[in-house]
Amino acid sequence: MDKNTAIPIFESLASSVRLDIFRLLVRASPEGCVAGQIASELHLPPTNLSFHLKAMTQAGLLTVEQEGRYMRYRADIALMYGLVEYLTAECCTGLSAASVDDAEGCVP
Template identity: 75%
Template sequence: MEKNTAVIVFESLASSIRLDIFRFLVRAAPHGCVAGQIASELDLPATNLSFHLKALTQAGLLSVEQEGRYMRYRANTALMFGLVDYLTAECCNGVACAPEAEKSGKNK
């Protein structure tokens, strides 16, 4: 992942509403949800939701597919995992530092 892509993703997720939407769709992966279901689950007005879904889609965090008259949104989990990899690529200079290693004392 390039630094510019990471910045775009973080800027998009800097909104608490967009973060809630993305986390909801991660839980709904891989099937995703239609916009009405997202609005209902997160108690968001449709116009407000539409604005945030567009921003998340433009950032590459969501994919959207038309199903009849509905739009189905899915979290781009590949991008999410790519971001985690980008953030941890140089973690601890290659020494195992996963939370499990810290808990078990393997990283001391």
């Protein structure tokens, strides 16, 4: 992953509604949820939800599959792992072994 890929993901997740949607779909992984289920669980009006799902799909955070009349949404877990890897790729770079051991949350 590179910065140009990461930026739209961060922009999309900067919305509290979208973050809630993504976290719900991570919990529902790998089955995902249909739009009505997402709306019901998060108490969102369908038109509002549709707007957010479209933006998240365009950012690559979600995949969508038609099931008859319904659309099933799934969190792209591989993309999220790639984002975490991108964020932590340079963790503790330049620190001595002793400093790494003392650094909170740093993974050598």
